[in-house]
Amino acid sequence: MTSVPVQIYNNSTVVGLAGRTGEQLRESGFAVGDVANLPSNRGVVAESTAFYGNGLGEQEAAQAVAQQLGIVAKPRPADMAADGPGVIVIVTQDLQG
Numbered sequence: 001m002t003s004v005p006v007q008i009y010n011n012s013t014v015v016g017l018a019g020r021t022g023e024q025l026r027e028s029g030f031a032v033g034d035v036a037n038l039p040s041n042r043g044v045v046a047e048s049t050a051f052y053g054n055g056l057g058e059q060e061a062a063q064a065v066a067q068q069l070g071i072v073a074k075p076r077p078a079d080m081a082a083d084g085p086g087v088i089v090i091v092t093q094d095l096q097g
Contacts, residue, residue, distance in 0.1 A: 004061035005086030006030050009038040011045050012093045021069065021091050028068055030061075031086075038090060043079065045090040051076045055085045062087045069095065 006025060010018035022035040038045070048071040052062035059073070065087055066073035071094075080088055 003031050004055070004057045005033045005084070006061065006065060006089060007034040007084070007086060008032065008089045008091060009034075009036055009042075011038040011042075011090050012095075014093060014095075017091050017095060021089065021095065025065060025068065025089075030065060030068075033086065045092060047072065048091045048095040049074055049089070051080055051088045051090070053081070053083075053085065058085070058087060065089060071095065 008018045008022045008025070018035045018037070022032045026032045048069065050062040050065040050069070050071060050073045052058040052073060053076050062073040076083070076088065
């Protein structure tokens with residue numbers, strides 16, 4: 001599907017949600033990297049979102065991830081701007097489906 005790296009972070013109380021999401025995306029051909037809980041120094045993300053930066057193909061990859069998962073894709077907020085390249089997926093309670 002894409003070589004743009006995809007990081008997935010769990011921002012919910014659902015144990016294993018990021019892991020299951022990562023496996024689903026890997027099976028669809030995405031280049032899944034980090035899969036972990038969202039660090040506690042990050043703010044709360046209200047809904048599951050695929051965030052993209054300015055890198056080559058990031059917006060398109062985020063939109064493909066969002067379509068696959070049934071979530072939204074948005075530009076990275078300022079507090080994620082300095083993070084590594086690729087798509088950052090934050091999964092929340094709304095993705096239990």
